[in-house]
Amino acid sequence: MKRHLWKMLLFVATINIAFAQNTFKTQATQILKVQVLKEAEWAMQQKSVTVTAESSPRSAGGKHDFFSEGDYWWPNPANPNGPYIQRDGETNPNNFVAHRYAMIRFSEIIGALASAYQITGDEKYVKQALVHLKAWFVNQETLMNPNLAYAQAIQGLYTGRSIGIIDTIHLMEVAQGIMVMEKAKSFDKANLITIKRWFADYILWLNTSKNGIAEKNAKNNHGTTWAMQTASFAKLVNDQPMLDSLRLRYRNVFLPNQMAADGGFPLELARTKPYGYSIFNLDAMVMLCQMLSTPKDNLWTYQTADGKSIKKGLEYLYPYIADRSKWPLKPDIMFWENWPVAQPFLLFGANYFGEQTWFNTWKSLDLKPTNEEVVRNLPIRHPLIWL
Incomplete structure (x- = not known):
């Protein structure tokens, strides 16, 4: 009986997520x-x-x-x-x-x-x-x-x-x-x-x-962005062995080694632009989940033995995206006023987890940034083709 109830709850949760994803895609298109x-x-x-x-x-x-x-x-x-x-x-x-x-x-x-x-x-x-x-x-x-x-x-x-x-x-x-x-x-x-x-x-x-x-072996955002772009190209050419290896890399390297217990990225936080680099790396992590997740290997829900997950990363950074004045560290040395914009992690995170507040924050931010530094660090500027 308990097993049957668990299956029913899982089925309902899956239906709710699918409905939320379709809703956010429709809203984003509009x-x-x-x-x-x-x-x-x-x-x-x-x-x-x-x-x-x-x-x-x-x-x-x-x-x-x-x-x-x-x-x-x-x-x-x-x-x-x-x-x-x-x-x-x-x-x-x-x-x-x-x-x-x-x-x-x-x-x-x-x-x-x-x-x-x-x-x-x-x-x-x-x-x-x-x-x-x-x-x-x-x-x-x-x-x-x-x-x-x-x-x-x-x-x-x-x-x-x-x-x-x-x-x-x-x-x-x-x-x-x-x-x-x-x-x-x-x-x-x-x-x-x-x-x-x-x-x-x-x-x-x-x-x-x-x-x-x-670059593949870099321990900070350079390693994640190597994997992010490689995943994109591998999907285009249907390189399944490469995609499989990138899933393993996300689970065994990026998530356990780059994320702290609270969901932050210590190597990015140590830079002179910790806010911008944290945003950039979370975008890359989320895009790996977006591109690489399969029904049998869902990176969105994957959690390390010590509790690290992409949702924890989203929950760590989101309050500082919603209100930059709450950022606990020194402002970035340059371009502090130019972040955040409509970050991909807000939209795709909201789309998967059904978080309306994340979606609302995404649509309230600059959807068409023009600052050169922001554009250079924002590879996903046309989100509809990814949903």
Whole structure:
């Protein structure tokens, strides 16, 4: 009898969660529809800009190689022509970031077009998306090589670093957008095969190169964001062994090693921008749950032996999102006033757990942030294609 009652309660709980998820998806669509169609109208007018459009003489790579420079590195006043020195949390506005901006723009275009296609079913959005996808992944004159060997270089020290791999979090919505649009009649199979091969090659580089392996093993947000983007790309190419390994990594590495007993992230809290980095890492953790959970391996409900879970992480940070003035640590050294925005963890957490207050907070925040630092650390800006 007790077992029967437990099954009934579990069934009711499952039905309630499913109803809440459908409700929040409907509400989010209603809230974002006008914005999405406006963004798509803009995207329909855009020409392709890839890494070949602009280059830096400081890059050790070629025309087709992504290049960026470390954000927090500056000329040394004591040795202006020597190696740069670090000023943690302070972004140098003179470093080369054109490729990063091009990738973010690409992500905005594909995210907007895929979202509009999902809402309307109009294949004009798919046709326009293909123009940009072919420029980045197919056309030999303009494509980007599937590596990030020269990302976040440091003048006088490194031609590229492992932490630069974080720059391709902005390809996540490109990959997700492709999955939304790939069954459209306008999406020809030959280009789809070539595009997926590019992502498969990039997954291989992420897992075999020196920089890729170092980023994979990073103990803070760099490790989680490596996994987050790899999961996105692996879903696109249906790399099930990779997806399985990422589920294991979430359960055995990220959750037990990055989260404290209270739900906070000690390595992020130790930074000069603890608030922003905590938000960023929780977004990444939640996206892993969103992308990797299956009926047989639900990361949303997974809990370590000592009680750590994604819900505990959400419950720890949420009060400081609802009211930033309650933050117990010093304000971030930069961009303190720019956070939070409509964080993905609020929407997807609310959607799974049926938390109306989280959803209400999400919709009350900035749904279309424009601050460059915020956008750079917000890979999910078109949530409808993920729900």
